[in-house]
Amino acid sequence: MVSTESLNDVGRTKSINSFEVEMRNWVTAFFLYGDSASAHFERCFVEHDEQNTTAEFINGPSHSSFDYSVTKNLLDHSFSSTMNLTQKLFDVLQHGVQKSVLIPRVKNHLILGTTKIRSRLLDHHELIVGLTRHNQQNLTAYHQNHICITDLMDGEADGGEWVINWLKDNATETDQDMLNEIQIAKPRN
Amino acid sequence: MPQFTDEVTVLESPIDVMYLMHKAFMIHSERTEALADKAQSGGDIQALTEALDGWLAQLLYHARIEDEFMTGPLKDTLLQDGRAPLKENEKEHDELRLQGGALADYVKQGDSASLKSEAASLALAMEDKDHAELMGKVEEVEKAIAAAIGEEQVLARTRRHLYQSVMSFRVTEFDHFENEEAFVLPLVKDQMSDAEELECVRKLLFDDESSDPRWIIDFVAGELEDNERELLTELEKQIQNQSK
Numbered sequence: 001m002v003s004t005e006s007l008n009d010v011g012r013t014k015s016i017n018s019f020e021v022e023m024r025n026w027v028t029a030f031f032l033y034g035d036s037a038s039a040h041f042e043r044c045f046v047e048h049d050e051q052n053t054t055a056e057f058i059n060g061p062s063h064s065s066f067d068y069s070v071t072k073n074l075l076d077h078s079f080s081s082t083m084n085l086t087q088k089l090f091d092v093l094q095h096g097v098q099k100s101v102l103i104p105r106v107k108n109h110l111i112l113g114t115t116k117i118r119s120r121l122l123d124h125h126e127l128i129v130g131l132t133r134h135n136q137q138n139l140t141a142y143h144q145n146h147i148c149i150t151d152l153m154d155g156e157a158d159g160g161e162w163v164i165n166w167l168k169d170n171a172t173e174t175d176q177d178m179l180n181e182i183q184i185a186k187p188r189n
Numbered sequence: 190m191p192q193f194t195d196e197v198t199v200l201e202s203p204i205d206v207m208y209l210m211h212k213a214f215m216i217h218s219e220r221t222e223a224l225a226d227k228a229q230s231g232g233d234i235q236a237l238t239e240a241l242d243g244w245l246a247q248l249l250y251h252a253r254i255e256d257e258f259m260t261g262p263l264k265d266t267l268l269q270d271g272r273a274p275l276k277e278n279e280k281e282h283d284e285l286r287l288q289g290g291a292l293a294d295y296v297k298q299g300d301s302a303s304l305k306s307e308a309a310s311l312a313l314a315m316e317d318k319d320h321a322e323l324m325g326k327v328e329e330v331e332k333a334i335a336a337a338i339g340e341e342q343v344l345a346r347t348r349r350h351l352y353q354s355v356m357s358f359r360v361t362e363f364d365h366f367e368n369e370e371a372f373v374l375p376l377v378k379d380q381m382s383d384a385e386e387l388e389c390v391r392k393l394l395f396d397d398e399s400s401d402p403r404w405i406i407d408f409v410a411g412e413l414e415d416n417e418r419e420l421l422t423e424l425e426k427q428i429q430n431q432s433k
Contacts, residue, residue, distance in 0.1 A: 104363075
């Protein structure tokens with residue numbers, strides 16, 4: 001995620017255009033992530049239905065449960081509100097920044113915008129991670145994550161090279177190793 | 190560039206005390222925002238709540254007195270883009286009251302406030318049919334999120350949203366101060382005599398209805414640098430002389 005600190009460098013070591021490019025790259029990666037998460041959860045339900053169990057999505061230790069439509073609404077809402085916040089940030093960039101000059105008022109709004117997006121993204125991510133964990137614990141035939149990863153990369157024109165490289169540029173060393181393994185394991189077209 | 194972000198070296202007119210007041214308010218707001226930031230990683234929520242209460246008390250009093258005694262008696266004008274500065278100023282005060290009230294409510298809801306706001310936000314976003322269905326499931330949605338992310342993450346999420354709301358409130362306040370200094374203060378200077386300005390300033394700095402009428406001026410003075418505090422002291426002397 002683009003850091004708000006990078007806005008402090010605008011006008012000194014970087015231009016507002018580079019901030020915009022970073023944001024656009026982030027949006028592209030987030031779209032791919034959203035598609036991947038959505039496909040992943042659709043598969044969970046298919047797998048679940050095939051087990052002829054009740055149509056509950058979560059049935060964890062707390063005995064709370066909720067159904068597919070609520071889960072789907074939550075995830076869709078979470079995704080679309082992140083995109084709405086991102087659009088608002090681009091609106092500020094388009095209308096608030098004149099001749100690449102970043103005045104304090106506009107900078108405030110850009111920092112607020114990125115903070116809101118980061119917060120929303122964390123909400124979204126925690127939800128996905130939490131649901132995944134519950135599925136793994138409660139569904140015996142939980143589908144394999146690598147299928148989603150492979151599908152995600154195969155669905156991209158460049159075979160997922162761009163998104164993997166972008167992730168590597170923004171990941172910790174441990175995660176970079178995992179991403180390298182995915183790249184190595186993936187057969188070349 | 191708003192005046193309140195610079196060092197204030199002279200008060201050309203009594204109403205210029207607004208630059209000092211805005212500056213003091215903004216220093217307090219930024220400090221509160223820093224507390225909200227720290228609260229995300231386990232910082233003191235009590236200190237944050239007190240700072241927020243103080244912020245709201247100052248700003249709400251300030252806005253009320255401005256509406257009544259500063260912009261209230263003035264005649265509005267039209268800017269080139271068709272906006273009326275005094276009307277806009279009142280609207281901005283309403284927005285601050287709304288955001289401030291929502292922030293106070295959010296804090297009162299406690300550690301699980303983010304679940305309620307998430308469920309309400311989802312319900313609002315739904316189409317009519319789904320909306321009706323979902324309204325009956327708000328509690329279920331709250332439980333579902335809590336079950337999915339865990340109790341610890343619910344607290345983290347609430348603190349994260351609180352920080353975001355505090356920042357949002359501070360940004361709205363910043364914009365308002367800047368607008369007020371650019372569009373409203375010139376009207377005050379044009380339409381009020383020095384004596385009228387001084388009386389308005391007296392009401393802004395001293396709360397006649399409080400058992401501690403100095404709670405505003407003391408707060409403002411406490412946030413300023415020495416030279417700016419001297420300007421405030423000089424102005425207080427002028428107010429006292431006028432009252433004699």
